[in-house]
Amino acid sequence: MIWLQRPWLPLLSFSIKNKMDGVGDSDLIGEHFDPSILGRIRDDEYESRSGSDNIEGGGASGEDQEDNGEGPPRKKKYHRHTPNQIQELEAFFKECPHPDEKQRLDLGRRLNLEAKQIKFWFQNRRTQMKTQMERHENVILRQEHDKLRAENEMLKEAMKSPVCNNCGGVAVPANASNIEIQQLRIENARLRDELGRICILANKFLGRPLTSSANTAPQFFNSGLDLNMGRNVLGGMPNIPGSPMFTGHEFVEGPFMKQPMAGAMGNDMPYDRNALVDLALAAMDELIKMAQADSPIWVKSGDGGRDVLNQEEYMRTFSSSLGPKPNGFVTDASRETGMVIVNSVALVETLMDGNRWIEMFPCMISGAATIDMISSGVAGTKNGALQVMLAEFQVLSPLVPVRQIKFVRFCKQHAEGMWAVVDVSINTNRDGPIGDPYSTCRRLPSGCVVQDMPNNYSKVTWIEHIEYDESNIHTLCRPLLSSGMGFGAQRWLATLQRQCEGVAILTSHTLPGQDHSVISSTGRKSILKLAHRMTYNFCSGICASSVRRWDRLRVGNVGEDVRVLTRKNINDPGEPPGVVLCAATSIWIPVTRQRLFDFMRDERIRSEWDILSTGGPMQEMVHIARGLGPGNCISLLRSSSVTANDSMLILQETWNDASGSLIVYAPVDVQSMGTVMNGGDSAGVALLPSGFAILPDGRSGTGGSLLTVGFQILVNSLPTAKLTVESVETVNNLISCTIQKIRAALQEI
Secondary structure (H helix, E strand, O other): OOOOOOOHHHHHHHHHHHHHHOOOOOOOOOOOOOOOHHHOOOHHHHHHOOOOEEEEOOOOOOOOOOHHHOOOOOOOEEEEOOHHHHHHHHHHHHHOOOOOHHHHHHHHHHHOOOHHHHHHHHHHHHHHHHHHHHHHHHHHHHHHHHHHHHHHHHHHHHHHOOEOOOOOOEOOHHHOOHHHHHHHHHHHHHHHHHHHHHHHHHHHHHOOOOHHHHHHHHHHHOOHHHOOOOOOOOOOOOOOOOOOOOOOOOOOOOOOOOHHHHHHOOOOOOOOHHHHHHHHHHHHHHHHHHHOOOOOOEEEOOOOOOEEEOHHHHHHHOOOOOOOOOOOEEEEEEEEEEEEOOOHHHHHHHHOOHHHHHHHOOOOEEEEEEEEEEEOOOOOOOOOOEEEEEEEEOOOOOOOOOEEEEEEEEEEEEEOOEEEEEEEEOOOOOOOOOOOHHHOEEEOOEEEEEEEEOOOEEEEEEEEEEEEEOOOOOOOOHHHHHOOOOOOHHHHHHHHHHHHHHHHHHOOOOOOOOOOOOOOHHHHHHHHHHHHHHHHHHHHHHOOOOOOOOEEEOOOOOOOOOEEEEEEEOOOOOOOOEEEEEEEEEEEEOOOHHHHHHHHOOHHHHHHOOHHHOOOOEEEEEEEEOOOOOOOEEEEEEEOOOOOOOOEEEEEEEEEEOOEEEEEEEEEEHHHHHHHHOOOOOOOOOOOOEEEEEEEOOOOOOOOEEEEEEEEEEEEOOOOOOOOHHHHHHHHHHHHHHHHHHHHHHHHO
């Protein structure tokens, strides 16, 4: 076989590699790197060495010897393949570059070629591919080397005569490179991101990673946006593992971030990207220190339970980059640690994706969006990812307004199997315009530290630190928020544990509580999608999320604690067309959360409060476990009353964890539900959810709980119809009657 590789290519590759090996950690990639270089393969060069010419009798072992040692060397005979043969060989090469002997024989018979010819063609083709790959690697390395050298020269010049951006004079040497280096770090991160994407594309095209990416990756980890800065208390940054990720969220619909909300929460506030890098650095440093188990920043509460922030120690340790706490604001700080059945990489990928973040916490986040991506990470991972996000957080009560926050989210790998994700607000203007949703709350460094544990588990330490205006919160719910059970770390971690546990059960055939014989996997997946949409719409309705456009009504006969909203549905196939009314309120019940939850989900006594039961007990037709506890499930119910409507079923989702409980249900017609159970699309199934949220009251020793009641009802099937006072009073009476029945039934038990 004739080697097609030019003799100077390995020397050039070795020379450039030696030059790059001498580049220090402070060297940066140039700003004019052309990402399209890999695509510049000339067609004439590709065709001229396509492997279509074969030498009969030649081989890779170099059989250019004399025949029996006598006479001149025997001249080789060349054979040119036909276009059809080349096309077939190229197609087979894409599928299998290394055919075995049987495959070569079969291919030779089909193309009327000898097995030796097939063997030589594939050898030539692989050599050509290797040559092309090395040529383009050398081009990339040469450009990287040139840009790095130019960047070094620019940095040297900048360090000789630093200039202060504020006054224009000569900068103090200690701070000489502050602004310039920040700008270069941002640009360096962008160029590394481009190089990472190029290497990924080359990997797909060539079948293996570019050696330039593999060789230079360790240098990237120690410079630029790894944001080490000598403040990492958890150790250095190793190579990123390439293990496969487990997410388990394929069954969830998304995205849920609607355009109206994205416009309402748009990026209308200018900010300095360089300042955001410093903000992310300080926030990550603060999060890591606060996550340490023996940190003096936390003390145990009086009952020895949850961690409470030591405000004096916190003020001595950190200087807030957001400035002093605004007047009238209160502090909510909490920390919680627990085991979660998900690996660290999968969890980090979920947290750094806005849609998947909502899917993981549907009852806590009504909407989220990434409005600026400063860095997407290094070498195809989320290590060093820095982005500006906005989100809307909610507590399942109409008495607690939603919180809209703009913040920076930064992700960093601190050690093998150890990651941290931190958030910190960038909307710090307390004196914003009247009605500005960003002036009522700010999020100090909050987030989680994740460490891999055996058996695909992770140890998660979650920290929430918020300052907010308490004046717009109903007095009934203030203890809930001040105890950390509203927006605190315990609720985040409990929700994460429950969601990951549900995913593990749905994807495993060995865990208990799952009956796989009743319904097919596709039918179960469709039911999960429908139930997820039902629960999400219920939560956004009772919280008046901006995901949907609601109009609030004020009617004289409706109590102040009952919030009534209305909207018109015209084009959404997931809801019946017409005028939709949503009414919700929260009350205090002198019953424990567990007792109230058990009562509400008992099908045998459901008729005591549910008008849909038509006076009889409910029968469970389908049960899909969503957790190890008996109350975490999705059910399909049917009334066993003789007066029940045989054409209607009730879809219900219930869950119960340390942060609260939820019962959501909606009537669905039998025909539509049959389509869903057979694996059909659930997006067009119209439903209006109602239900109950059970939250802790936040008061120690009372034995009570907060019950939120919410109903969504179609009051008129014509979207153009006008809403009447009678319709509003009907819904108000329905809520009052349901609450009275629940209280009466609980007293009898």
